Amino acid sequence: MSRFRRVPFDVEPTLPSAAPQPLLFVQALRRRLMLERKQQDPIHCAAIMSRGKVLCWLDTEHNLGVLAEPSAMSMALFQAALVGPQPTLELLPVARSLFDAQAARSRPVALRPLLWQAGLHAAGDGAPLPPLQDDTCLRLRRWPDFRVLAHRHDDFRICALMIRHALDVGSCSSILGLPRVEVQAFFNAAYISGYAHPSAAPMPALTVAPAKPAASNALARMWRDVRNRWSR
Secondary structure (H helix, E strand, O other): OOOOOOOOOOOOOOOOOOOOOOOOOHHHHHHHHHHHHOOOOOEEEEEEEEEOOEEEEEOOOOOEEEOOOOOOHHHHHHHHHOOOOOOOOOEOOOOHHHHHHHHHHOOOEEEEHHHHHHEEEEEOHHHOOOOOOOOOOOEEEOOOHHHHHHHOHHHHHHHHHHOOOOOOOHHHHHOOOOHHHHHHHHHHHHHHHOOOEOOOOHHHHHOOOOOOHHHHHHHHHHHHHHHHHHOO
């Protein structure tokens, strides 16, 4: 009798082989975020390093991050390394005792919002965050933590669309009538923080649909309903 190995449902599609490979770091980070509390990955703490310098410590089990001091400089270096021409970032496992020691010296912050902000501002010129490409289609796995969206109303509109459809930047920009640079920044942030994953090409009807005021109003009403529920 033949036996078949069960394939987990959350296996992530791979990006095209033609994609640049500057950031094996990003793939390693995303795998760690997606495993989170699973038993097969007992090491949850890691350090983000660049050229031998620690920029940040991570605890994916408890969704915490600690930036090295000074934190503003560490964040700037992290963002610059994400889009630099040469790969410099590494993700190295560390003992929990080391993370706890760093957390005792500096106030930990929520990890996914930290990564979201890094991706959002890494490419100020609107370039895709490698290994993403201009035509990469993403779909949201779930609604992001509302802390990552802050007061960016248009990001809620993008979320409401991408939670149901896989889209590339150009299609999303066209449907919602938003600047391509703004949409690309969202894609970068959603990808590095693990909220979005590569998916199949969007349906043809979505790629050519014009932006409609009625759709925008519906998304605005959806966002108001979500805010009302969370404020109770």
